[in-house]
Amino acid sequence: MARLIRTEKEVEGRFETVWIVVEEDPLEQWPAGPRDVVGRPAARKDAAERVRGEARFTADIRLPGMLHTAVLRSPHAHARANKIDLAPALALPGVRGALGPGEVMGFEAEAGYAGAPVAAVAADTFGQAHAALAAIAVEWEQLEAVLDPEEAVERKLFAADPVHYERGDFERALAEADVVVEGTYRTSVVVHNSMETHQSVCEWVGDTLTVYTSTQYVWGVRDEVAEALAIPADKVRVVCEYMGGGFGSKNSAGEFTFAAAELARRTGRPVRCALTRREENTAAGNRNATIQKLTVGARSDGTIVALGGEYVLALGWGGWSTQTEGPLKMLYACDNVRTDRYAVKLNMPPMKAFRAPGFVEGTFGLECLIDELAVQLDIDPLELRRMNYAGSNDGTPFSSKNLMDCYELAEKHWERRHEVRARSDATWKRGVGMASQVWFGGGGPPSYAWVRVGSDGRAQVVTAMQDIGTGTRTAMAQIAAEELGLPLDRVEVSLGDTSRGPYATLSAGSSTTPSMGPAVRAAAADARRQIIEIAAQRHELEERVINVQHGLAISSDGNLAQPIEELLENVQILGKGARGPNPTGMSVLTFGVQVAEVAVDVETGEVRVERVAAVHDVGRIINTLGAQSQVEGGVIQGIGHTLSEVRLLDPETGRTLTTSLDAYRMPTIADVPEIVCEFVDKPDEHLTNLGSKGLGEPPIIPIAAAIANAIRDATGADVHELPISREEMLRALEAAQRKEPRGAPAAV
């Protein structure tokens, strides 16, 4: 029987209360360890389609008569379009429609950043649409632009209310500490730069709108588009079969979708609106810059007694105030903590969620600070972390926490530091650094799945989730195959279409697997139960003696071993499943530690990451191969943020300068070090019928600090700013030379 309950839901550290429908009779978790299919390596179900170019991405959608859209964007960091004349553009060849400020959501007369969308033109070709933009006459009134975050704090130009947090007595604890370390850390703006730029194709058939879009949340786009166009949500169908990356930047519909939908309505033609790579680097979201003034106080025995942080988040014209102090509050046992967070609104491109928003930035500051403390205390950094292990999340028990196991697994990598350092020479200094990680990733309800088992003995998982490239399609197939007792190649997953399957989760906050997996397993269990019921009736056996395994209905006495396609004949089975609630009164978190080995050319400031060992605790691993791929992706993206990527603006005009991929430098394969990946792989016994947490975000969190700490180990230089360019590296090296010698780095 369906049961309605009220429960708490978390995405990227933001909590809300939701009503959900859950099934009775929750399933027992499988025992820990690899099963027939789950917990083993599985190649992507869609690998062949992808490599053959058959996988259909939004960028591949070409509908008959489809128009192309170009977007007019503000050249000014802050200005108002007092008058705008679209008529000359509409008169040009091939132009079929245009819209201006206020005509659709996201296109505003007040442009808050250089690149803000103001008007859009749809034409037969993109070239025609683009050419027509020049014909639009805009009368701009320039307004004051604020580009300096510190000035914005002074003037209280907050994007959100400042957040103050306090536990214990920070001041007193600091005064009583034997050692105090302070540091100011800065992180820069980085851009997602997904391989597939933000884009949508919209087509009306009658009063129903189909939106093909590159998104992390087909259901969210459905609701947003319905609201933007003032039509019922069930008149909007959203399709995203394959998706070329989002990393948080595609959690919502975006104005390009609204423009395509509205222009399609006006012209009666399908309309495509796709950002160019240059627009993608300008107006598709970013990880905001931060300034972090951090303080730690400790007793000489290594006990951390006080932690403080003042955070400035330079948000741009949009975005939200992320919990950047989260790691400082959560990673270590410390009774006295005080933090203040100021998110300021600047005339810069808007921030959007980016793979562990806030925690990537906050962990860089915190974990560098902890290492600097270790140097001051002359305590091994790994030992210092163990000594201050947090037993609860500010009083709330963890549903599971195996960070200590991570530390143990990391020991052998940490031990390499003697040998690594010994490979230093006059110019190349080598060292090893580590950093820990805490993050959310428990997922939550609601999410639903169906599992259809046909007379061909094959199963189809049907759910309107999306696979944003992380391989969840494969993980869901593994879960269903495991529960159904079918080989993996007899399970398909159909997803990415709101009209073909039940509601499913947003793919953000490392939540897809922990949210969807339990629903898929529940649906598969429901189907399995029905198969057993049918077998029992056909063969006049008791249900409890029948099992389904390797595609066979099997009785415990061995007399029955019938292929299920034979058993079912022309029967169709439909199992239904829902995601249950998360455990109440518990903190569901992910943990990990990474150990980085670097080489620093002390003359030219070049930093090379030579090896990264990543050890993570995310509950049960579904696909060991897919999980490794997630870790590698996170580490590589994090190396980019640490060493070479930075979005630059012209300080005078506020315009983005790094608009192409030769100026915005992501790592190439030649920049990728050896990445060793290990998992604790212990199911969280309190979390759902799977015990699995998410892995999308954890691997990117500790890498920057691990690299910075390795640099300190190698050279004695304290790096305080991302990216660690040659300029920053040479500055830090010079500062280290001027500093009083403080003995050997990181005691053994």
Added chain:
Amino acid sequence: MELLRPSSVDELDGGVFVHGGTEVVPLMRDGLLAARTLVDIRDVVPSGVRGRTIGAGTTLAELEADGTIPDALREACRLAASPQLRSMSSLGGNLLQSTRCWYWRLQYPCRLHGGDRCHAREGEHREHAIFANDFCASAHPSDPAAALLALGTRVRTNLRELDLGDLYQLPTQKRREIVTLERGELILELELPAVEASVYLKAMDRQRWAFPQVGVAAAKAGGETRIALAGVAPIPWLLGSLEDATPLPRTAWKVDVAQALVRRALAQLG
């Protein structure tokens, strides 16, 4: 727009020359180069290495794999761009490429575009010039150009012969172009003098597909060593002394990097 495919130098008559297209096509797409007529010169420009003569149509990919050319040029080609780009781009085209200065690329009305100020000087210039940066702080992006300059290369065009150094001039109030070729002039071949040893070292902010932060080419011939730098001035820079550098506030680090690389290059030459 029309595309012409002449088969000899004699047929050339105006238009914008295109070889691999790795520079011309992006420039046109970004509105930095307008062309009514594109002239595909692949059948006009010699290609391949004959002794110390290199056809300007030889691709960087061919050169990076050629054991007969001086080390500095081979290494400069190997460290340039990406494998895909090197397979397409010609040596001649590489020498004529435009700066990566973001202000110029984004069409700020800077001095190279005929304007009256250098936006980089007061703006974002962490990758810009440390020499001759008073009028324009752009940095020349060609690795092979620095190598060829150090090697003392002669250039043969359809109109004349000149030193590689004379192919470039610093931009001035009167003449904003950095390349001295006349309209319709085309680089055909490069003539390398004999050298005893040469080397090219490059600092970049990732291992592949990055323009030089600082590129250092050094060549030894007849007891004389010539050093040329990429990425430090609006044109390929024949080095006198790094003491004479005039870095901007955010380019001082480049002087340190150049010093280290010059020292290493000289050490490698022995």
